[in-house]
Amino acid sequence: MCPFGLFSKKEKPEEDSGPLEEASPGLLGKLRNGLAKTRRKVSGGLRSVLSLHRSIDEELLEELEEQLYLADVGPRAVMRYCEELRQAHRDGHIQNTDQVMDFLKDLMRDDLSDWDTELHLPEEGPAVIMVAGVNGSGKTTSIAKLASRFVRSGQRVLLAASDTFRAAAIEQLEIWAQRVGADIVKNESADPAAVAFDAAESTLARDYNVLIIDTAGRLHTRRNLMRELQKIHRVVGRKIPGAPHETLIVLDATTGQNAISQAIQFNESIALSGIVLAKLDGTAKGGVIFGMKDQIELPVKFIGIGEGVDDLLPFEPEPFVEALFD
Amino acid sequence: MFETLTDTLEGFFSKMRGRPRLTEKSIKEGLREVRLALLEADVHYRVVKDFIERVTEKAIGEEVIKGVNPAQQIVKIVHDEIEALMGPVDSRIPMRQDGPTVLMLCGLQGSGKTTTAAKLALHIRRNYSARPIMAAADVRRPAAIDQLETLGREINVPVVSDRGADALMVAMKARFEAAEKEMGPVILDTAGRLHIDDEMMGELREMKSRVNPDQIYLVADAMTGQDAVNSALEFNRQLEFDGIILTKLDGDARGGAALSIKAVTGKPVKFVGLGEKLDRFEEFHPDRMADRILGMGDVVGLVEKAQEAIEDEDARELEERLRKAKFDLEDFRKQIQMVKRMGPLREIMGHLPFIGSKLDQLDFDESQVNKVEAIINSMTPRERERPEIINSSRRVRIAEGSGTDPVMVNQLLKQFKQMKKVMRKMSRGNVEAFADALPPGFDQMAGPPPGTRRRGGKKRK
Numbered sequence: 029m030c031p032f033g034l035f036s037k038k039e040k041p042e043e044d045s046g047p048l049e050e051a052s053p054g055l056l057g058k059l060r061n062g063l064a065k066t067r068r069k070v071s072g073g074l075r076s077v078l079s080l081h082r083s084i085d086e087e088l089l090e091e092l093e094e095q096l097y098l099a100d101v102g103p104r105a106v107m108r109y110c111e112e113l114r115q116a117h118r119d120g121h122i123q124n125t126d127q128v129m130d131f132l133k134d135l136m137r138d139d140l141s142d143w144d145t146e147l148h149l150p151e152e153g154p155a156v157i158m159v160a161g162v163n164g165s166g167k168t169t170s171i172a173k174l175a176s177r178f179v180r181s182g183q184r185v186l187l188a189a190s191d192t193f194r195a196a197a198i199e200q201l202e203i204w205a206q207r208v209g210a211d212i213v214k215n216e217s218a219d220p221a222a223v224a225f226d227a228a229e230s231t232l233a234r235d236y237n238v239l240i241i242d243t244a245g246r247l248h249t250r251r252n253l254m255r256e257l258q259k260i261h262r263v264v265g266r267k268i269p270g271a272p273h274e275t276l277i278v279l280d281a282t283t284g285q286n287a288i289s290q291a292i293q294f295n296e297s298i299a300l301s302g303i304v305l306a307k308l309d310g311t312a313k314g315g316v317i318f319g320m321k322d323q324i325e326l327p328v329k330f331i332g333i334g335e336g337v338d339d340l341l342p343f344e345p346e347p348f349v350e351a352l353f354d
Numbered sequence: 355m356f357e358t359l360t361d362t363l364e365g366f367f368s369k370m371r372g373r374p375r376l377t378e379k380s381i382k383e384g385l386r387e388v389r390l391a392l393l394e395a396d397v398h399y400r401v402v403k404d405f406i407e408r409v410t411e412k413a414i415g416e417e418v419i420k421g422v423n424p425a426q427q428i429v430k431i432v433h434d435e436i437e438a439l440m441g442p443v444d445s446r447i448p449m450r451q452d453g454p455t456v457l458m459l460c461g462l463q464g465s466g467k468t469t470t471a472a473k474l475a476l477h478i479r480r481n482y483s484a485r486p487i488m489a490a491a492d493v494r495r496p497a498a499i500d501q502l503e504t505l506g507r508e509i510n511v512p513v514v515s516d517r518g519a520d521a522l523m524v525a526m527k528a529r530f531e532a533a534e535k536e537m538g539p540v541i542l543d544t545a546g547r548l549h550i551d552d553e554m555m556g557e558l559r560e561m562k563s564r565v566n567p568d569q570i571y572l573v574a575d576a577m578t579g580q581d582a583v584n585s586a587l588e589f590n591r592q593l594e595f596d597g598i599i600l601t602k603l604d605g606d607a608r609g610g611a612a613l614s615i616k617a618v619t620g621k622p623v624k625f626v627g628l629g630e631k632l633d634r635f636e637e638f639h640p641d642r643m644a645d646r647i648l649g650m651g652d653v654v655g656l657v658e659k660a661q662e663a664i665e666d667e668d669a670r671e672l673e674e675r676l677r678k679a680k681f682d683l684e685d686f687r688k689q690i691q692m693v694k695r696m697g698p699l700r701e702i703m704g705h706l707p708f709i710g711s712k713l714d715q716l717d718f719d720e721s722q723v724n725k726v727e728a729i730i731n732s733m734t735p736r737e738r739e740r741p742e743i744i745n746s747s748r749r750v751r752i753a754e755g756s757g758t759d760p761v762m763v764n765q766l767l768k769q770f771k772q773m774k775k776v777m778r779k780m781s782r783g784n785v786e787a788f789a790d791a792l793p794p795g796f797d798q799m800a801g802p803p804p805g806t807r808r809r810g811g812k813k814r815k
Contacts, residue, residue, distance in 0.1 A: 103394050284578060
C-alpha cells in the first residue's frame, strides 16, 4: 500500500542524474516524487532536445512542440508558448538554448499563477462540498482522501452516497468511510437528490462540520443526467443556505483534451468552483491544465498523487511547475 | 468549445470545394488544420505526424491535381487513411471446443473493466450459442466483487468469486466450474491500477501463464490523452494482448485513442462500449468509425439497427397506410415503439451524418417520447383511430391515465393533425415540411440549434 516506496525503488536505478534521489522531505518532496514520471517526460525530453541543439531554430521549436504535446498540453497552449518563444528570440530576449527552459517555465507558471486554489468554506455552520465527474475519473477515492483531510484536522465528516446508479458504488464509499473515519448517509432505492437532502438534514441535526456529496459518474454529454446533478445542487442549497460551498469536478490526469470539454460542460450545469486533478502519479502528465485557461477559468484545487488516503495535496502552482521542470 | 474534428474537416473540405483548382499550397494549408484537429482529438503526436505526411504525399501527387473532383478525392484519401490506421479488424471471438474458452480483461483503473466484463458476457450470450461465466478476479478494489455480482444478477450470468482467495485462485476456480458445468467462455475481470506498475504486471503475467487465456483484451478509456499509447504499449509488451475494447465512446471524446493505439501497438480495437446500459456494446468497424469522424455518419450501422428492430411486415404495412393517408395514432404508437427498439434516440442520432458531431448541442429528452407513448397508450382503440372524437372529458381521462395533463394531450393531438397534413404533402414529395410536424421530443432533434426559437412543441417540464 505504499506506492511511493515502490516508486523510488523502481525508479532510482533508472534515474542516473536528476532530482529524484535528492527529493527533499515534506510536501514538496512528496509532490516531486509523485510527479517524477511526469517530470522526466517533460523536461527529460526537453533537456535532451536542448542539449542536442546549438541554435534556436524551427527544428528546435518543433521538437519542443512535440514534447509539450506528449505531455497533453493542448494545441492552443502549445502554439501560444511556441509563438512567445519565437517572439522572444526575435526580440533578442533569448540568445541561447539555456534560456529556453527558463522562459518556458515562466510562461507555464504564469498560466497557473492567478488561480484561486483555496477552498472557500463558511466560517460558521456546516460546509458542504459536492463532487462530480465522468465515470472512472476517481471521484470516490478523491472524496475519501478529502474526507480524510478533514477528519485529520479534527472535523466531523458526513458523506452522502448519492451515486445510486453504479452497482456497488455505495459499498465502495462505505468501505472508504470506515477507513477514514467518516459517517455516511445512504439509501439504495432513493433518488440521488433525496439522499443528498437527507444527508443535509442529518448534517444539521447531528452537527457535522463537513458534508461531502458523492455523485454518480456521468458523461458530460448526457443532458438529462446533468439535470439530475442540478437537482442535487439545488436541493442541498434549499436545506443549507449557500450550499454547496464548493462544487468540485474530478478530472483524470490521463484524460487528454477532453478534460476541458468535461470541465466546460459540468460548469454549465452546476457552476463548478474547482478541479481535483486525480491520478497524477502515473505516466500521465496532466498537461491539459495549461491549456485550460484559454477556454475556462477554473482553478485546480487539489491533486491526487497516489492510492493512499493521504495522497491528496492542495494544488500549488509554484511547486507544481518547479517539480515539472526541476 | 473547440470545434470537433468533423467540423474542422467539413470546413476544410467545403473551402476546397469552392476552389476551381487545388494548389499544393492550399492543400498544405488545409492539412495544417486537420493536423490541429487531430491533436485536439488526442491522437498521438507521432501518429498525427505520420498521418499528415502520408496524406500530403498522396494529395499532392498528380493523381489528385489532374482528377475531376479533387476535393472529393482528398476526402477519400483522408477517409481511407483513417480507416487504414484502425483496421483491419476481426472481432469474432474464437471459441475453443475442448473446454471453456478464457477471455481475460486487463486495463487501468477506471477504464471500465468491470462494466465491460458484463457487457462482453451479454454480447457473447446474444451472438454466440454460449453460456458465459464471469470471474471476479479483481480482489483488490473495494467493492469490485460486489459490483460484478450485481451486474451478473442483472444479466443473469453467474459470477465466480471468493473474497478470501487471491486473483489467480478465483480465475482457476472459475475455469474449473465452467468446465464442470460445461459453460463458457470465462470472462476474467482483473484488478487495475492507477498506472502501470510492476506489481500489477507481475500479477497479470502470472495469471496469463497459469490460466493461459485464449484472448486477452485491453480495456481502454476513449477519453485518454497521449498517455493511451504509453500504457497500451506497456500492456502489450508484457502481455501481448489480442485486441482492445474502447470504452466511453458515447461521450464527446473524439476517439483519438482509437486512431493511435492500433497504429502504435499493431493490435486492433475489436469492440466499443457506448453507454451505461449493458447492451450498449458493439463490434468495432473501422470504416464506420472513419465515416463518423469525417461527418459522413454511420449510416450502415443505422440501417443494420433498423433492420434488427423493425420487422419487415410491420414496416410494409405502415408504409401502405402512410401512402393512403390512413395513418392514425395507433400507427404512430407502433412507429414510436419501432424507433425505441433501435436503442436510445441519442445513439441513433449519433449515427446520422452531420448530426453525430453536433449531438452535444442538441438538448433532447427521451422522457418526452415516453410521455407521448403514454398518452397514446391511455386512449381507447377508437380514440386512436379517430382522434377527432376526443372531447374535454376524454382529454382529462387520458391525461390522468398517462400521468400528464390535458394541455399536453391537446398539444399532441394538434401536432398529430399537423403531421398528417405534412405526410400527405410528403407522399407527394415535399420532405422539407417534415421537421415542423414532429411531436414533442422529436422536434428538438431536427429543430434549429439551441438559442434560436424552436418551432412546434414547446418543451414542458
